[in-house]
Amino acid sequence: MEVKVNNQFTPSIRLQNLTKVYGRFRALRGVNLEIAPGTFLALFGPNGAGKSTLLNMIAGLIQPSRGALFLDDINVTHGRDECLGSQVGVLSYDTYLYDELTVNENLQFYGKLYDIVDPSKKIEEMLVAVGMSSRSESRVYTLSHGMRQRVAIARALLHDPDILLLDEPYSGLDQDALVTLKAILTAYNKTVILVTHDLDRGLELADRVVILNRGYVVFDTPKNGLTSDQIKCFYKEHSV
Numbered sequence: 001m002e003v004k005v006n007n008q009f010t011p012s013i014r015l016q017n018l019t020k021v022y023g024r025f026r027a028l029r030g031v032n033l034e035i036a037p038g039t040f041l042a043l044f045g046p047n048g049a050g051k052s053t054l055l056n057m058i059a060g061l062i063q064p065s066r067g068a069l070f071l072d073d074i075n076v077t078h079g080r081d082e083c084l085g086s087q088v089g090v091l092s093y094d095t096y097l098y099d100e101l102t103v104n105e106n107l108q109f110y111g112k113l114y115d116i117v118d119p120s121k122k123i124e125e126m127l128v129a130v131g132m133s134s135r136s137e138s139r140v141y142t143l144s145h146g147m148r149q150r151v152a153i154a155r156a157l158l159h160d161p162d163i164l165l166l167d168e169p170y171s172g173l174d175q176d177a178l179v180t181l182k183a184i185l186t187a188y189n190k191t192v193i194l195v196t197h198d199l200d201r202g203l204e205l206a207d208r209v210v211i212l213n214r215g216y217v218v219f220d221t222p223k224n225g226l227t228s229d230q231i232k233c234f235y236k237e238h239s240v
Contacts, residue, residue, distance in 0.1 A: 012037040012163060012191040013058060018067035020053050020215075027053040029215035030067070035208075037162075040185075040192045042206035042223075044199065046239045049212040051195045052092075055165050058193065059090045071163070086114045089161035091169045095152035099141040103132060103151050106140060107158060114159035126154035130180055145172040153181060157188075166194045170201055199235060203228050211238045 013035040020028040028050045035041055045051050056062045057069060060076065068077045071087065090096070097106050104123065111119025127133040130150040140148060149172050156164065170178060185192065185205055196202045203209070203223065209231055211219035218238040223231070 012039070012072060013193075014070040014073070015054075015058075016068040016070070018054070018057065018069060019065050020050070020057065020062070021065040026215050028057075028064070031212075031215070031217055033210065033217065033220070035191060035193070037191055038189060039208055040206050041194065041208045041210060042202035043193055043195045043210050043212060044197075044202060044235055044239075045212035048214075049239075050215045051212055052167055054212065055090075055092075055167050055193060055195055058163070059088055059165055086159055087162040089156040089159065089164045090167070091152055091156040091165070092167035093171050095140075095148045096155065097140045097148060097151060100139060102137050102139050103127070103143075104136040106151065107155060110155050110158055116159055119158075122158060123154070126158055127151075129184065130154050131176065146174045146177055149173050150177050150180070153184065157184065161190070163191045164188065164193075166192065166196075168196055169194070170196060170198055199232055200228065203231060209234075211235055213239055 013033070015031050015033045018028055018031040019026070031050075031054065043051050043054070053062070057064055058071075060079075063078060068075060070076065098109070101109070107123040107126070108119060111123060116122055124133065127136055130153050132147065132150050132154065135143065135147065140151070143151070149169075153169075169181060173181065182205070194202055194206065206223055208222050209219070209226075210217060211234065219234055
């Protein structure tokens with residue numbers, strides 16, 4: 001959603017001095033970012049850099065220790081209403097699926113959770129898109145990890161979110177599923193934050209690159225005009 005203020009678009013996501021502390025460990029240290037609507041941002045960094053923590057904060061799964069988080073200029077630092085929460089879709093290694101339910105039952109549950117009108121029609125469309133329509137009545141525990149990830153893609157996009165958060169989405173996907181995910185993301189024209197260690201895939205679709213290290217933003221640039229090799233050099237330099 002785009003909101004005009006003083007003839008400028010309000011950032012889809014705005015982080016102000018965002019800090020997260022676990023005991024003596026600081027996962028994030030005063031992160032400041034503004035992400036415009038429609039941006040595809042690739043977030044890179046070594047293990048322990050704070051990438052997943054940052055994504056989980058935007059998703060509303062954890063709260064910051066200090067700082068502020070805004071979605072569409074609404075302060076959601078300490079909570080958000082159901083309407084605003086439904087604007088975010090999350091895809092990660094954890095599929096957020098219930099093993100004992102069938103694929104269709106899982107998606108029906110999320111369809112009702114997000115108040116989707118005629119969820120059955122939308123579910124059918126999404127299962128066709130991810131190549132899982134033939135397994136709609138299979139219980140999730142019978143599926144391979146790659147198949148679960150396909151269903152998770154359908155779950156994350158079922159409610160057509162304005163913001164899509166991807167945390168290592170390529171893990172466990174077979175070649176066909178990778179092609180499917182790429183096609184879906186290529187057609188997706190809303191705000192995306194992709195966390196991945198796969199620099200090549202991350203750079204392929206991104207229009208902005210951010211590198212996080214030890215809880216700090218150490219590099220932030222539009223990808224336009226930079227080659228993949230240049231960004232890889234920057235990553236190596238800023239991830240030591």
